[in-house]
Structures are given as structure tokens and as C-alpha cells.
Amino acid sequence: MSGDTGPVVGQRSLGSLLLGIGAWGIGLIFFFPIFWMVLNGFKEEADANADPKLFFDPTFTQYDEVTSQTQGLLGFREAFFNSFWAVSISTILVMILAIPAAYALSVRPVKKWRDVLFFFISTKFLPIVAAILPLWIIARELNLLNTRLVLIILYTAMNLPLAVWMLRSFFSEVPHELIEAAQIDGASIRGQITSVILPIVAPGLAATALLCVIFAWNEFFLAVQLNPVDGSTIPIWVTSNVSTRGNFLAKLSAASTLATLPVVLCGWVAQKRMIRGLAMGAIK
């Protein structure tokens, strides 16, 4: 018996070694463009605009240049703070609106809760491009063009359906007995949510908020159409580093690295939580 398992184990471990190497290979290929971008950000333009080089004298010139403030142009700091406020306030608003809505769609559901849920999701199917013209005109009438407020409102609307949908699935995972016990104890809806439901669904909540942050931080179209001047966000700042005159590859790489870093770090830290959150959200 033991003599039989020897070669089988050997075969299996050779197989899993190969599969492990395969996974490493695919991982490195997927990561390569990002690695290359980071590398190019530390080059002089002459090195970046040449045959690909792995070895060179690293320099911070590009970082100095892209973060330096030029009069009359969108600066990094300004764009960063505009993005920061638009993303964080819209994500908080999404959560404030979505948590009670998810409660009303799962724990004590309204009649026709399925239709309501479908309505929320169906708004995601409306192409944002189709709405941009009226949005622009309405924003102009309300003096909201080139303000952070217009992006906060639209990013909230953009992420709300996804958040309602994910949170609803998390909420329906909470054991009914726990909520009923809280109800019998006379807990208000707010009490039930904050003391019973939220602690249980915390990983799902984090995953949802993270997705909202990613989509809002990376949003380009609305920002460039409605806020081209003041209130511009990081994606617009990145594209402002593409110039038609002269070489810009190294500069663009440095700017891109700065622009993507916050969300990439958040994603790396929260990846396990995100997988768990999606697992809860998928089935229920």
C-alpha cells in the first residue's frame, strides 16, 4: 500500500509544481505593464523614449516635475484633494443611503422588493454618455459646473445601485433569529442595523465601500465633461501630462504611478476581504 502511494505522490507534486510555475508566469505577465510603468517613471525621457531598457540611472526628476506647481495649470495637490473629497464624501453618502435601503429590501422587505431591486440595477444599464447632455445643462442652470458637489452627487448615483445590491445580499445572510430577538427587545430599525446587522456584515460592508472608492477614484468621463477647469480630479491631471510637443513617456509614467497608488494600496490590503464579500454577495 505504502509502496503504491510513493510514485502517485511524486507525480502529483510534480504536477502541482508545474501548475504553481504556471500561476507565477501568468501573474508576472499580468503585472508586467504596471511594473514597466513604475520603472519608466524613474527614467530620464531619453531613456524612456528608446529601446526598452531594464538598467538605467534611476532619477526622481519626473516626480519633481509632475508634482511641481505651474501657475494656471491643474496641480497635483489640487487634483488630489478634489478627488479625495469627491470620492470619500460620495462613498459615505452611498453607504448612508444604501444601508437602510438594503434593510428594506431584505430584513423586512417591502412589497415587490424584487422590482425595486431591479429598478436600482437597471439604472446602471443606462449609458452615462446618454445622460451627459441634460446633466451638463442642468448643472449649468444650477451653477454646479466645475464644483466638487456635482461630482459628489453623480458618483453617489453611480455607485448606489451596486451598493444596494451587494448590501442586500449581505443583510439576508444575517440569521433571522438575531434580528427578531432585537425586535422583541424593542430595538428601533436604527438600533437593529447598528447593533446587530452591521457588525455581522462588516467584511461585506468593507468590500462594497472599497468597490465604490475604486470606481469613483478612477472615474474620468463625468469629471472631464463637467469639471474641466476647477474641481478637476486625478484622472484629468494624468491626461494633462500627455503632451503633443516633446517626449512625455517618463513624465506620464511617474504621474500614472502617483495617480494609481492610493487605490492599488487599498486593494492590496483589502483583497481577502473583497473575495469574502463577493462570495457572500454572489449567491444570496
Add this chain to the structure above:
Amino acid sequence: METETDRTELVRRLQRREAWRRRIPLLPALLFTIVVTQVPFLFNIWYSLTDWKIVPPSPRRFIGVDNFVDLVDNRFFREAVWTSILMTVSAVLLSVMLGTLIALLLDRKFFGQGFVRTLLITPFLIMPVVAGLIWNTQIFNSSFGVLNWSLDALGFERIEFVTRWPLWSIVIVLVWQWTPFMMLIILAGLQGQSSSVLEAARVDGASAPATFFQITLPHLRPYLELGVLLGSIYLIQVFDHVDVITGGGPDSTNVPYFVFQRSIGGGWQFGQASAYSIVVVIASIIIATFGLRVLSGLLEGEDAA
């Protein structure tokens, strides 16, 4: 008799109160969504019935359904629709297939598993504008791009990828970004798989492919459907990648980009652009109904009290 009607009246009133109490937590989110997403649409309907050009400046006038008639025989619109379909379907299918494959590779223990997973999710976190620009200028580019440099080193001729295959260049970048997302969803599914069932299959002597097709794949179905649905919602709206990779053009102008070009992107034909939008919205609703049917499948069998 009178007390009887009183009682039914009271019960009805209590029920109505209970119904409203249930509705209240829902209302802020619902009202917000209706106002922000549906009001612009109503404006659009009005615009679409008018002749409204900014360049050359002309007064807006009501022309009925003429814009819609024009649209039916607009070759460029039909091409944009076809491009959109190709782009969305190929990007979704490729990223779901690749994502499943990679998730299966990652769902086993090997040296550096967590690190490789971290490498793999990163493209999803990258800003679309940055992804498009980096691929365009540093990978595809015919003079300094890594891909062309490799072709050159291997003795092949350099290729202007983006000019030659505009659509597929964009699809490659989209697949690069969305495969990690699909991988996360499938990975979630794989981790929810009961190990006792797999163990039983192994004891029964089921081969690895048989186990995959008869146990793992059916188990993954809702996760795959979720991936396809979410992917389609986001990928049908792709704008940033088209803008920074090709800036439109034959074979790469999808419907969102087309509507943009016709209106604020330089065409300034607001009436016509609104008519396109309306058609897109109606088509989206039709497609969405199919998508939502999948979703009802997801919700099936669950009924919260």
C-alpha cells in the same frame, strides 16, 4: 356588524401603516436615484424631438420624430452598434474564461500564492485612463513599445497594433483589466465549495476533468453568471479606453463614444445625439431584461419573510 367593519377598517389601517413603515428606510435611496437618473432622461426625450445644433448656431425647433428617422439609415450609427456588441461580448467572454482558469490555478497551495494573487488583482485597480495610456504608449507603440521591441528581437516586423487592429487593441486592455475581477468572483466561488463533496469524488476515483465538469462547474454557475452580468454592465459603457487608445475611428467607435462625438465631443448636434441616446437606452433596457432574467435565476428559491 358595526364592530366587525370597524375591526376590518382598523386592521387595514394597521397594515397600511406597517407597509409605510417598511417603505420609509427605502425612500431616500429610491428618491435620490429617481431624481438623478430619470430626470435627465426626460429632458433627453424632449431634446430628441427637436432640431438643435450649436455649430452652426440655430434656434431649437420642434421636428417630431425626424431625428429617429435619420438614425435608422445612419451607417455610422449601425457600425457603432456592431462595434459595441463585439467589444462587450468578446471582452466579457474572454475575461470570464481567463479569470476562471487563473482562479483554478490560484485555488491550490503553492509557494508565493498570496503574492501571485496580489500581482493578478492589480490591473483591476488601475485607473482606466492610465491603463489605456500605458498600453498605448509603452506596450503597443511601434517605436518604443515593449511588444514591438520583442517582435523585433525575435526577427519579426514591427506592427502598428492600434492602427491595424483598433478594436482588438482595446479589447486586450479591457480583458487585462477585467480578468482580475472575474478571477476574484470565481475564487470566491471556489472557496465556498464543500471539500467533503470533492473528497467523496476523489475517493470514488473521479478524474480531475470529470470532477471539474460535473461538480465544480455547476457549483460555479451563479458566480459565472454574476461575473457576466457585472462585466456587461460596466463594459457596455466603455468610454475612457476608446478615448485614450484610438480616440474613435472606424472599428473602435462604440455607441457611447459615438454619442459623445455627435454631441459635446465636437458634433454639437444635440437633438440628434439625444435621439441616439434614447435608442441606446431602449436597447439597453431590452438587453437588461435578459440580464435581469439571469439575475432572477440568482435570486430564485430565496424568499425573505
